[in-house]
Amino acid sequence: MRLTYLFDPLCGWCYGAGPAIEKLAGHDNVTLELLPTGLFAGRGAGRMDAQFSEYAWSNDQRIAKLTGQRFTDDYxxxxxxxxxxxxxxxxxxxxxxxxxxxxxxxxxxxxxxQLARYVRGQDIVSVAGVGEILLSLGLAKAAERMLARDPALVEAYGRRIQTARTLMRRHGLSGVPALLAGEGPGQRPLPGNALYEPLEGLLAQLGAA
Structure with a gap:
């Protein structure tokens, strides 16, 4: 089955869905495509004032309780x-x-x-911060292109965001994470809570989709 995962790197609920996505990606019968939506980029970006930070931490505790994912004091x-x-x-x-x-x-x-942000308290909102993490993973070519603001890369980024947003509109989705099963006219979104269920339940829902 072909799956399309719509997400934003700064979405705490997407971090919470990480274990399920990782298990799906390792399944023999699944082909997984990642598409960032730019939910918190451009007009969706903002500043973290005290009120926002308090709200985020409260929400993060709900995610931790539901999924077991860690949000540390360093974060x-x-x-x-x-x-x-x-x-x-x-x-x-x-x-x-x-x-x-x-x-x-x-x-x-x-x-x-995600681990860099939520566990180690590292910067992933600046190009320099992201570049450092990519280099630590041995992804030097990716880091080089990003740090150079390669025009072809910026164009590809825009296309991916546009594709993701088109899919969200087509399927009536207002937030992330979201998982789409299939492709073309037969593509269907899964229920929003599917990514927080045991793998067996998620696979059953995929079969139904």
């Missing part, structure tokens, strides 16, 4: 407590660079970016 102090930008452009651009240079490692790069 709370260095990311939420430090203020600054809330913008997923750099992370999505970096993932597009990985997709262009070493597509088989894009999911690994996404997981590492």
């Amino acid at each position: 709370r102090t260095r990311i939420l407590g430090a203020g600054g930008a809330f913008d997923s452009t750099a992370a999505s651009l970096g993932l597009t660079a990985v997709h262009a240079t070493d597509p088989g490692r894009e999911l690994t790069a996404l997981k590492e970016l």
